[in-house]
Structure formats: structure tokens, C-alpha cells
Amino acid sequence: MRLYEFEAKKLFRRYKIPVLEGVIIDRNSLNELEKVTYPVVVKAQTFLGGRGKAGFIQFASDKKEANKAICSILGKSHGPFVIEKVLVEKRIDIEKEVYIAATIDRLEHKPLFMLSKRGGMEIEAITKHDPEELLKYYFNPDDIMPGFKARIMAADLGFTGNGLGLVAGIIFETYRLFQGFDCKLVEINPLALGKDKNIYALDAKVDLDEDAMFRHPELKEMGITARHEVGELTQREQTAKAAGIPYVDLDGNIGVFPGGAGFGIAAIDLITHYQGKPANFMDSGGAPTQEKLRAMLGLLIDNPKVKTIFGARFGGISRCDDWAKALVQYVKENKPKKPMIMRMAGNMEKQGRKILEQAKRDYPELFKDIKVYAVDTPIEDVIKETIRIEKELDTE
């Protein structure tokens, strides 16, 4: 779960990682500008990097300029995101900028602390051209960072004297934050030495582990709650999110009603491969409730772009009988008109098939365009059949 800069800095304050004074401003709180002392930096709050290049970090030496900067940023799009807030911070004179980050190396399966003597805008060039300039320090999971290691790192960044202790302290606390809040990433770029000889975390990037949020109720107290990170949501995506269903609108007309995320991705590939056009990505999660399954179907039926529905249930931890019950219940209640070409196999398949057969007998009219193949039909034949039917409808 990615945090906005201003949220990440709330966590920094908790760990006494020094950040600049600042106020957070949106369309309704422009009066907050009264509180700042100039010069300031106005920074768009967004989940993407490259804000500087995109013009979303601006300087202002008085209120008029600040107002202008804010108005030129709020409401703009940064990639898929609409910028709703800016962070207005005191501007300081900088003597030196470095890069520090705590993250997880998935190649080594270890926590990793990284440093670069050259931070700020230069980090991109270093990443691309001089990766050997990046210093890496591995840790064992759960190991606390010893104070001396933090000092070694601060020294490796070129700090001496008073700055050595300050930066070692920041490195130590950054790692404590990384561990303490189950972070996937804590990145400070730049960590700056001001002309005033103080050290400041000028930017803050924090990515939290969604699966560990149960351990951190204090985030909610801090006003930091779950969010969707892939840009502005369509109406349908918002509905799906509210129902707890990972769902992405795509551009096609075949509704995809898969099982887990893994086959959801495969299904889209395969539909595309056979010249069909998937209308969506969706993930049922493990062992979805009947309620969730019905909500999933509703998302497809209610989408006017969707002409046919491809469905697949391979019962593992999810059960075929639950799936069949949900399907029957949905069809009985909503009487959908769209053809559904599906396949059901796996655990509790026999029970599921009984439910479907009973429903077909009871409501032959409602189920006439619903086919549910079994394990002996290759899934790709079901996909091809769906595409064929969709093409027929298309040419009607």
C-alpha cells in the first residue's frame, strides 16, 4: 500500500526522522497557506515518481506565487492519477543530497539497506548507468540494525563530525520504521544536508505490506487508510472495490468470470490469443462467498459493453457447489439475457453439477443460453466457443 508523501512523513515524525514543516492543501483548504513562511516548495501528492520533471514540484517566494503554483497543480492528471492535494513545505538551502532506502531484495530474500552518495535527481542516472555506485547492506529478517552499522553507513555516505551521528540516527530509525510498520519500501530521496548543517528527509516514499495491516491499527488513527493505487477508478471499478473484488475494466466485450488471479491473467491472454476481446480482469480470491460470486456476475451483466460471459471454476479451496449455487441464485433473481459459456471442475463438482441440472430442469427458459462444460472439455475450447458466440451476436 503506497503512501502519499505527506502520509509517509507522518510516519517519519513518529520515528523522529527530521522533515520540514509543511501544510497539506486541497481545494477546500487554501487558507492553510496563511501558516507558511516563505520561500516554500509546492509538491503535488501522487503515487508516481518524476514529479519534478512533470512540473509538479514548484517553488514560490511569496503567497501570490504559492497560490499560482497550487492552482497550476491541483486537478491536473499525473499518469492515471488526478492530483487532489499539494504539500507546501519550507524551502531550505541545500549543501548535499544523498539517497537512502530500506527495502526487500526478493532475489536474496533479505531486507536490504541501500545508499548512494549522489541523491536527488541523479539517482535515476546512477540506477541506469552506475549501479555499482549504490552501496548495499543486507540484513537477516527480524535482526535489529546495530548502531555501529548505521554509523558505518553514515560514514560510507561521506558524513563526519556532527553529521555522522545525525545521519546514523536517521538510518537507524528508517530501518526501525521499515520493520516496525511492515514496509516493503522506505525511500528517502533526497536526504539533504542543509546549509544550516541540519539533516532533512526532503521526500518520503513508503510502501506498506497490505497483508500486515492487521498489525497496525495505529495507521487508521493517523488517518492513513487503504487506497486504490492504480489511478482513477471507473464507476464499475469503484463498485467492485466496495464489494472487495479486485477488478479492472478492459476494452473488450467478453466478460471474464474466472477463479483466482492466476487464471484471471491467463484467461485474458488466451482470449486475446484467440482473437477475442476481454472486457475485464477479475479475481475471486480463495474460497469466495456466494454473495461475492453473485456480485462478480453482476459486474459483468450490468456492463453494457459485455455481450457474452466466459466463466471458469476449478474447485480447489473454492467449492464447485458454492459456485453453482451462486450462479443459479443470480440467474433466478436477475434473469440475465447474456449467453454464458462456462466450465466447472474440481472439488465438490458432483454436488455442483446436480444443482445446475436441477435448475435447468426447473427453469429451462432462464438457463437456455447458459452452458457449463465439465473437466473433459479443454478450457481453450470453452474460450473459443465463447468467442464464436460473441462474434455471432456481433454480426446479428
Next chain:
Amino acid sequence: MRLYEFEAKKLFRRYKIPVLEGVIIDRNSLNELEKVTYPVVVKAQTFLGGRGKAGFIQFASDKKEANKAICSILGKSHGPFVIEKVLVEKRIDIEKEVYIAATIDRLEHKPLFMLSKRGGMEIEAITKHDPEELLKYYFNPDDIMPGFKARIMAADLGFTGNGLGLVAGIIFETYRLFQGFDCKLVEINPLALGKDKNIYALDAKVDLDEDAMFRHPELKEMGITARHEVGELTQREQTAKAAGIPYVDLDGNIGVFPGGAGFGIAAIDLITHYQGKPANFMDSGGAPTQEKLRAMLGLLIDNPKVKTIFGARFGGISRCDDWAKALVQYVKENKPKKPMIMRMAGNMEKQGRKILEQAKRDYPELFKDIKVYAVDTPIEDVIKETIRIEKELDTE
């Protein structure tokens, strides 16, 4: 630093280790009895074990009995301690009592958790006769206790069902307290299963590491402060304590003004060996200030029992010149009449000897009974000389 039961239970509450409701009562707060519901247990607050046998744990089924019990306990002596407070706790019906303790095994240099299925009064018999009944679980220092280990221990104590989880939780938290507050010992005897199926820590013994107190300012907030644990102090011992000097009054007449604790102990042995009678134990600590050295001398000079003073300074981290300066300053200011037989050797000895010689020249009268031998006189000759002079004075 040993805690009283009621203090230890404050720490238990912090870690959600279940204790009974109770009030702490001294001579001035007998009205606190209004708050309790009967029957109750009245327990003397003291640093020693064996309270039950000594009659310092009494039961009361109403206020009258409670009052009587309290009055029979307050003001009594338990070993060297005068009982100033009692803890009055609700009395419960007990189904089973076990013993648990987290401590440090100095033989193995490891933290150790111990269990006994038989707790309460029986632990003494087990310690003496069936030590193999005690179960031991070693940990690496700094390792957190895994939840499953706590459950294994709870199961080893014979708990099942709901009790298993409760006791595992208590074991887990006991170890967290042990680590979190730098404890030398956390002992719960008995940990009791009540007839109400709840689990309670009926007693609480906690011993903190004095050298780690700087890490735990919260103790002060909880009203837990440093204390003298070896019984009632003499007036002089209280004076010494206020000056930060480890000091114990003994029964003799030779004042001992040694360096560190190690030689302090040796000096008492040696004086005793040569048929002298030491008047005290004392420890200067490493590198004492001149102020402290003067205070140490004052304790001996002001003691009417002390006839002669044996002194020894082997300058290591303590410096001979500091020692000599303190001696000269003290003598100049206080003009003591008691003979001082001393020896000074070690670091900065030359400088120290110069100071002493100058003082002898300037104040021959004041220093006439003060001898300060050098490294070439065996320390035992100095001791024997002190004893000889003391005996002379004695026969005068």
C-alpha cells in the same frame, strides 16, 4: 534491584499478566480497607521469601479480621527488614498451583525459563529433593520467545483447552517483561488456576538489573525507585548511601579505607586473619572524585568506634594524585586525631607522593600520625602495623 510484590504487580499489569484486585495499605492508609471485598489475603511487603511460614501472609473473611491481621503484621521485622506495607488482595479458590520463572543462567550465560507442575509451597521441596522435576528452556539472548514455545511450555505444565492459551499468553508476556525491563528474575509462584477457571499470578518476584535502569525512566513514573535491599540501614549507612558510597557497618574498630570492592573484601579477610577487627566494608568505585574520597574518610573519622584507619590505594583507573589531594584536603580541613596507616602505589604515584611530602612539610603536626607506605612495603605489613597501633591505643 528487588521489587516489592505490589511493585512487581504494577509491571505485571502493564504486560496484562493477570493479578488479583488489591490495595496497598500502610499505617496511614488503613481506610483503604473500605475498598476491598471479602474474603481477602493480607500479605506483608518484604524482600524475603518464606512469608507464609513466618506468619506474614494471613487470611481474613471480614473487615475486623483484616484489621487484626494488618495490625499484627505492620511494624514487625522480617529478617533485617521492618514491614511498612501490606498488600490486601481478594482471596480466590484455587484448583491448581504451578511455578514459572524467567531468569539468567550464569553457568550457561543464557536466559532460561523454568517451570514446575507443582508450585506454591511445594517448590522448596522440589528445589531440594526433586530438581529434575523442574523443566528448563534455554533461549539465546535477545531472541524473542516464539508463540509456539510458550504453548509447548503451557502444555508441559499440564494445561489444555482454554487454559492452554491463557497460560501460554502469560508465559509469553512474562518473558517479554523479563527482556523489556532488563530483569534478572521474574518469578511467579504460584501461578494459579482458580476454581473460576481463570489464571492468576498470585505472587510476583521481580529483580531488575541496576545497571540497566537508565533505559527505564518509566519505572520512576510508576513510583518504582532505587532502594537499599539489605535491611534497615544504620545512620552511617544512610549517610554513605546519600553520598553514593557502598558502605556496611561491621563490628570492629579498624576503619577500612580501600580502593574498589574487590580489595575491600580482601582487606576485611586479611585484617580478620591477623586478629584485627574491621569496622566497615566500603567501596570507592572506579575513579572516585576527591569529594567522594573525602566523604569516605569522613565516615570513618566520625565513627567513634573507629580507633585507627587502614587505607590502601592502588592507582589503576583511580589516580594516586587525586587520592593524595583528597587526603591532604580532608586532613587540613578536619584535623583528625586518629592514626592512619596507609599505602599508595600505582598510576600517578610520583605526583601523589609529591603532594603528600609537601603537606607533611607544611603541616608536620597534622600529619604526624599519618603514614603512607609505598609499593615496596607488602600490604600485609601495613595491615599488621595498623593492628599493632590499634592494640597499643587499646592498652593505653
Next chain:
Amino acid sequence: MAIIIDKDTKTIVQGITGKNASLHTKFMLEYGTKIVGGVTPGKGGQVVEKIEVYDTVHQCLEVHPDVAVSSIWVPPRFAKDAILEAVDAGIKTIIVITECIPIHDMLYARLKAKEKDIVVIGGNTPGVISPGKALVGMLPKITFKPGRIGTVARSGAVTYYLANSLNLAGFGESTSVGLGGDPILGANYEDILRLFENDPETDAVVMAGEIGGVYEELAAPFIEHMSKPVIAFITGKTAPQGKRLGHAGAIIEGNMGTAHSKIEALKKHGAILAETLSEIPILVKKALEGENKGKKA
């Protein structure tokens, strides 16, 4: 001897009293898996599907000292501790069904297991099946048939479709392994490829990968050293690519993590790439006939 589990492998179920775990305990027993005990703290003494429940793994092992595999079904917040308990008890293979285990928890648990040479599969694995012999997890038995092809995949459903596709073409599986869908996994592709390479009952391996993570790329170089053909199927070619936050990811993982990077790495090191599920058995057949690989057994 099939890899990981065979018909005589004694296994236990941690979290057996949970709804899913007890249902799948029934399925596993029906399939013939030798489940000798279950563990749920505080529920020792209960019985689930005629299997005795213990309070701790250690208590269970006192009665059944030769347990070789444990499967973990506990809620995610207890998964780390359950894995550590099995590691502490010295169980040599731990199959973690639990999904959404916190990353830092899993990093720690897998390290402790590695230190004792214990194999951890998952989290979020559908399980492992050696068809006709034993099944640990929640894989639907109907999908798998005995045979001589090993399969390994991250996603549960993809595992099922792989086998289904092989079966419809007349092949069967020696063992099918689900690596799991969690971001941090115990065993990775290379670990399982190595087992199949040394397994006399396996002639060829089908591996399925998907967008995200680095496990496919990391395994690719090992394929060069294998005597048996590896047919690979990578999904996510049409999925939109997410953007990384910050620079750390790019520094560590470079350009890994896309379907393209995975396909390129696998091709480069000698894997045979399949475009569709139905193409897989065709390529397996070709590889086994055309080349002289995998004919040891």
C-alpha cells in the same frame, strides 16, 4: 518414490479444526494421503475425520515421530508461528496453504527453515499432488492423473489447467507442485526443477509462470543444466504493467518481472515456450520424441 510426497509419507495438518482444513483433510484422506495427526492449540483431544488433534506439533510427534510433511492451514497472522513450530519440531517439508502471510513474517520463517535444510512450499500454495499416491493441499483430484510429467506453477488454477491439458492429451503427472501465490515463497522454481531432474519417475517438466516477481528469471539458468526438457508457459502478456514506487525496486530487480523478461530468460536458457495451454502437450510430445532428453528412467 515421487518427489515431496508419496503414498507412505506421513503428514500432519496444522490448523486442522478450521473449516477449510477439516474439509480438505477429508478429501486428502479419501485420496489416500497418510495423515496421522492434526494440531490446533487448545483443541487437543478432539477428533477431526477420525484424526486425533493435538495442542502442539511436538505432542503429535511424540506419538508419531516419523512425520515427514506438515501442511499449514492457520489464519495468516498465525502462519509464521505455525511454520516455526514445524521447523522447531524438525519436520522436513512444510506445505503452507495459508495465503496473505505478511512479507516480513515469511522472510523470517523461510530463513529459519533454510538454516535447518527444511523445504517450505508456499504460502498460498494449492498444494502438492503425486497422482494416485498422495495429495497434500486442496488441489482437485479429478484434474490429475498418474504419469511421468512433472508440473510446477505459482497459481492454483493454472496448476489445474496445466494438468487438465496434459491429461486430455493422454499424459499424466508424476507430481504437480503449486509454488504459491504469495509475494515471498519458500521453495522456488529452481528447487522444484532440481527435484524433478533427479526424479527417475519424471521424463519432462512443465512450468507455468506469470507476470510479477523474479522467480522465473532466477530459475532460468538452471534449465541449461537439466537433462530433461522443460516446457514453459508464461501468462500476463496482455496485462498492463504497473509502475514501481521509488527507485529501489529497479535497482535490485532491473527489468525483471514482466512476461516478456520471463519469456526471454527462459528461452535463452533452453526452455521450450508454449503460447497456449493446448500447445503444452504437443510440445511435450515433440520434446520427448524429438530429442533424447529425459529417457533415463
Next chain:
Amino acid sequence: MAIIIDKDTKTIVQGITGKNASLHTKFMLEYGTKIVGGVTPGKGGQVVEKIEVYDTVHQCLEVHPDVAVSSIWVPPRFAKDAILEAVDAGIKTIIVITECIPIHDMLYARLKAKEKDIVVIGGNTPGVISPGKALVGMLPKITFKPGRIGTVARSGAVTYYLANSLNLAGFGESTSVGLGGDPILGANYEDILRLFENDPETDAVVMAGEIGGVYEELAAPFIEHMSKPVIAFITGKTAPQGKRLGHAGAIIEGNMGTAHSKIEALKKHGAILAETLSEIPILVKKALEGENKGKKA
């Protein structure tokens, strides 16, 4: 080659800019100890007694890779970290002058050192001296003379008086080791006895112990296996015995910890007990003449 430190042993001083450390750096240099660097974080680049100060041990070791001994003089709350820093840098002997180190800190630091076979002496040690060769710590040089008797004691002053008593009788010391006065120590008597036993420059060992703790009792059995005589001096015979809190101490340590228990254990395993300091050289002389022990060198 003397044990632990010799005239060519390169050493560093952690916490060198402190008042005591800088004074004793001067004394050590005067004695001939090869101090090649000092460490105080944030004070790198300063100079103390012509010795360069570094910010970290690692920076110092980049310039002086052959450092064999570090002495630690930092305040107690930083001692754990300073020891770990020296351990991490791979320095083979760490002499901890700092006193009153928290027990849990020292337990952890000594374990980390043990894992890498690093010798930790102290905390609260007066140091180690190989008379005429080198001195690390704050032992007063005047007390020690070159010779062939090894000494080991917990207390600083007792260490000085032991040597003083030996010197006045014409003996000298091969090396004198202060184990330290803190409740948890790195090296214990047995570790040092073992070094002396294998040291061709040592003929006999004098060990002094005192009331409290268990180190003397633990070392006693080793004395039986030594070829050299061990003369022991135990103090605290007349000290009042404290009472333990709770039962844990008695369970673990039994009746250890009194002067009596130490004397009994040492006698039982062949140590020669001295009643007074002046008796020590007499017993050493007797042992060396009377028996044929310790004549190897």
C-alpha cells in the same frame, strides 16, 4: 609469545577521546603497547596522544588491517554496540574496560563474539599486562615485573596486590589478566587457565577469586587436567552472605557462590589454597620446587 598481548600486538582504543581513555592511552604508549588507532564516532580526524582517531572501527581497520586487540572504554550504555562493532570487524581479542554493562547487553555481545571465536575479556576489567612487553587497560605498570607466573583475578586491586606480593618475593609475571568485576564476563577462569597451560613462558598460575558468582567453581575441574601448579586465593570468607530472591537462583546455582564453596571446589580439583597474599609466593615456590609440574619451558 605472551598470551593475549605481546610487544608486537597491534591494538586500538574504542572511546579514545574520553578522559580516562586518553590518559591511559598515554600510559599504554609509554609502556610500549602498539596502539595504532582510536575510535570515537563523530570525532574522526582528531588526534589523541599522536594516535589518529577514526569514526568507525572499520575505517581504522582499512588503514591498519592487522589489529589484533581492541580495548573498550565507552560509557556503559554504548558498550554492547562497541563490542559488536569490534566483533563485526573481526578483531580477535576485545578487552572491555567499561564497567556496569547491562546484563542482557553483555549476554548478547559475548554470544556474538563466541560465535566468531573471539575472546572478550571483561567488562569492568582492569586490563591485561605482559610485563615488559605490553599493557592494555589501566593496570599500574609499577606493580608488575617480567617473570614466569601467570595471574588471573576478577578484581582490579586484587590483581595488583597479587603481582605486588609475587614481585616482593622475587617472582615476576608472564601475563596478568583481570577478568573483570561485572556480573557477566566474557572470558572466565578456565579460558585463561587454558591459555597459561599452553604458554611455554608460564610455569605456574595464581588465581584469585571472590565471593559471588560461579566462575571459580566452574573452572575448578579444569585444574585437574593441568600440568602446571595453580595457587588459589579466595576472598570474602568473612563477608556476610546475602539472601537470594525467589527460588530460581538456588535451582540453577545450588550452593555455589560462597567463599567456602569456591575454596572446596578448588581444593577438590587440585588447586593449592593460599590464606593470605604473603603466603602466595611461598606456595608458588614450594609448588615449583617440590613437584615436577610446570618445568616444560
